[in-house]
Amino acid sequence: MxxxxxxxxxxxxxxxxxxxxxxxxxxxxxxxxxxxxxxxxxxxxxxxxxxxxxxxxxxxxxxxxxxxxxxxxxxxxxxxxxxxxxxxxxxxxxxxxxxxxxxxxxxxxxxxxxxxxxxxxxxxxxxxxxxxxxxxxxxxxxxxxxxxxxxxxxxxxxxxxxxxxVILVIGWLAINYEPIFFLITSIALLFYVSYTILVTNWRTSLRRKMNELDSKANSGAIDSLMNYETVKFFNNESYELDRYNVNLLQWQEAAIKNQSSLAFLNLGQALIIATAVTLIVWQAIAGVMQDQLTLGDLVLINAFMIQLYIPLNFLGVLYREIKQSIADMEKLFSLLEKKTEVTDIPNANLLKVSNGQLIFRSVSFSYDKRRAILKDLDFELIPGKTTAIVGKSGAGKSTLAKLIYRFYDVENGKIEIDGQNIKNVTQSSLRSEIGIVPQDIVLFNDSLKNNIQYANTNATIEEIMKVIGASNLGTFVSSLPEGIDTVVGERGLKLSGGEKQRVAIARVLLKKPSILIFDEATSALDSVSERAIKSQIREISKGRTSLIIAHRLSTIVDADMIYVFDKGRIVERGSHDQLLKQKGHYLRLWTIQAEAKDI
Missing domain, CATH: 1.20.1560.10 (ABC transporter type 1, transmembrane domain)
Structure with missing residues (x-):
């Protein structure tokens, strides 16, 4: 209940x-x-x-x-x-x-x-x-x-x-004819609607089960076909066919039950309608024989019954579809009720960048309260200089970029840009001043031109071509049959890792941000591509506040300041040469990568 x-x-x-x-x-x-x-x-x-x-x-x-x-x-x-x-x-x-x-x-x-x-x-x-x-x-x-x-x-x-x-017909019958016509019609409607709702509720559970088995059979078939080579490697065609057949048999039984329930619904509805129409026509004929009703009344009442009950035949379908529609709308509207974690404060100011100085003041953060990611961080990105963050995987390096962009709010401490707490400025103005070349570069399934222009939708074709040249994409673009109008494929899969990195750099150049972030920008590249991209990063970072988050130490040896992260804390800081002399975490990382020829 x-x-x-x-x-x-x-x-x-x-x-x-x-x-x-x-x-x-x-x-x-x-x-x-x-x-x-x-x-x-x-x-x-x-x-x-x-x-x-x-x-x-x-x-x-x-x-x-x-x-x-x-x-x-x-x-x-x-x-x-x-x-x-x-x-x-x-x-x-x-x-x-x-x-x-x-x-x-x-x-x-x-x-x-x-x-x-x-x-x-x-x-x-x-x-x-x-x-x-x-x-x-x-x-x-x-x-x-x-x-x-x-x-x-x-x-x-x-x-x-x-x-x-229904209201008009019942009203007409009640006003112009004996009460028996009104009673038969009303009782029949009550039985009809109640029966339809009860049976449809039962049928809905059968339909849901059939849909689940249908999805199971289809997903199994798709999974098998997607792993075509694996099936061939292990000579398991018969095994896959048997699995699919079992799923289809289960679906078949559910589909037969569903169809049988529909026949049961239709027969019950037909019985109620036939009984009501028979009783009403019987009463009407009796009225005609007794001169209480005319032949026209008989025609009218019969026409009313046909007119009334034909649309009711679809009541079961309508009821089921409406229940499903309400359930679907409930999921849709529940999305609108989701609260965002990061919001602008009332009357938030616009971020005003003068030098691009970025400071972390006693910042702590965790995705899960049970495990801290960053612990009491204090460090500074010097205006116009390149700062690097290095450390083992899971040390919390990439989380910094998410906090600077304010995808999450810090739990303790604050992040400032030119003396302004980023919590006190609008998210839009904050993000407009930051540019990033991420580790995993995802492009829209659109033209190369539109993917680059996404950084500045008002950019002219001349500006786009300029950043294409600056990011060393010119030769690649000229080799494409459709040039900058070439579609890059879903998530940019038609481009190599190095080409996607250059597109990301071109986008950042077009945006002209005050603060640059390179988040593991060369981690997926070979040595040749890495050297080319590293040279470009060095070039576009000149005169800008830049943060390089890296695993490969070879990419940050020229940084003005390097912070070494371990378990969410800064354990060492200094230039490349200074850190090597400290003979600590940085030297151990450098030695490990040198031995693995990852430098």
């Missing part, structure tokens, strides 16, 4: 939130609902006019009118027939008008929600994106936006029209 109330409350909250987006277009919604009501009035009016036509013809035939009667027959039914035709046209016309008016509401609402979610995701912390699977995230967004469209369309185009028609 508690679960039922919880689910009901969640559904209500989701629908309430959806309504806030729809109400932005309340004028269009009002016009669409008016069109809907007018369409249903016309729909109900069709059998009413048909009744009048049948009654008139019946009376005319029974009296066998004279020539004057024939004139009446010609005049009166023509008016009714024209009215009948107009009602049919009005029913369709107002329905189409409703769709035309509401189409913009549906699509605009989907767009508004998609934009808000997309913007919110970009403002969420790095921790959220590292913990959330991208595929799962995109599926939640896709299903959620589709759920919005499905919910709105089914509600306006199926459920609400049927509800209005």
């Amino acid at each position: 508690n679960k039922f109330h919880t689910d009901k409350n969640k559904s209500f909250q989701v629908l309430k939130k959806l309504l806030t987006y729809l109400l932005k277009y309340k004028t269009r919604m009002g016009l669409a609902l008016l069109s809907l009501v007018l369409a249903k009035i016309a729909t109900v009016g069709i059998p009413v006019l048909l009744k009048e036509i049948v009654d008139y013809i019946t009376v005319f035939q029974s009296k066998k009118e004279s020539i004057d009667g024939v004139n009446d027959f010609i005049s009166v039914p023509v008016v009714l027939i024209i009215g009948y035709g107009l009602m049919r046209f009005a029913s369709t016309a107002f329905s189409e008008l409703r769709e035309l008016i509401f189409a913009r509401v549906t699509q605009s609402s989907v767009r508004d929600i998609s934009l808000q979610v997309f913007s919110h995701l970009h403002h969420l912390s790095l921790r959220f994106h590292l913990e959330k699977k991208t595929g799962s995230l995109t599926r939640d967004i896709e299903r959620g936006t589709r759920g919005v469209s499905t919910m709105v369309n089914f509600t306006l185009y199926s459920i609400f029209p049927t509800f209005v028609e």
Whole structure:
């Protein structure tokens, strides 16, 4: 019972939130609902006019009118027939008008929600994106936006029209006929809706199981095909086929149960409808035989029943789809409720950089409270000079770049740029003054030009070509058939490691930042590429505050100041020569790399 109330409350909250987006277009919604009501009035009016036509013809035939009667027959039914035709046209016309008016509401609402979610995701912390699977995230967004469209369309185009028609028909029966007609129709509707909801809830669990088995079979098949060579190496084609067959058999059984449950639902619905229609027609025929009802009344009541129960045949599908849509929208809206860890303070100032002096003052940080990453750090990046951070893997070196960019906030201490605590300035102004060449360079599946221009979307083609030359990409670009318009592939996979590094350097040059960060920028390169990139790093760092985070010590021997990290602390500091003379951690790292020929 508690679960039922919880689910009901969640559904209500989701629908309430959806309504806030729809109400932005309340004028269009009002016009669409008016069109809907007018369409249903016309729909109900069709059998009413048909009744009048049948009654008139019946009376005319029974009296066998004279020539004057024939004139009446010609005049009166023509008016009714024209009215009948107009009602049919009005029913369709107002329905189409409703769709035309509401189409913009549906699509605009989907767009508004998609934009808000997309913007919110970009403002969420790095921790959220590292913990959330991208595929799962995109599926939640896709299903959620589709759920919005499905919910709105089914509600306006199926459920609400049927509800209005039911009210009009039952109201007409209650006012114009014996209570028995109203009672039979109402009781049948109650049984029909209750039966449909109960069976559909049962079918939903079967459908969910079938979908899970379908996903299991498909993922197994894809995994097997992706590991085609491994299957061949171990001669396991028969084993893979047997595994796939087991999954398919499980899915087959679930699919048969699901189809059987659909037949059970349809048979039950048909039985309720057939019973109700039979009882109503029986009562109507009895009324005609007793002269309490006319033949036109019989036609009207029968037409009402057909008109009423045909759309109800889809109630099970609608109910299931709406439940699924609400569940999908709940996941989508839950993304909007995620709180970001890093926020700007109220009325935050813009960062003003004069020299580019960056200072860590007693900074401590941890991703997990149980394990500290940085412990009470104090160091300075001297304006216009190159500072290097070295140490073993896991020492906390790359975390520094994330803290400077303010992807995370420090737990203790503060980071200052030219005397300004970075917590007190806007994130946008902070990040606009920093440029980075990361260890793992990921490019958009777009042209080389657009990937470089991403650093400054207003840059001219001349500026782009200038940084291409400065980053030694010119020869490479000229060798490409499409030049700078060449698409680099997903994540830049069409480029080599060295080429991607040069693209990253070109981007940084185009951005013209005050502070430069090189985070393991040459770790994945061979010796030849490393020497070329190291030369470029040295060149573009001139006159800028630069931080080089490195594992290979050969890349930082020219740095003005080197800090040696170990277990989240600075254990040594000085120039390359000074550190070698200290005969400590730095010398041990240098010796190990020299022996491994990694220098």
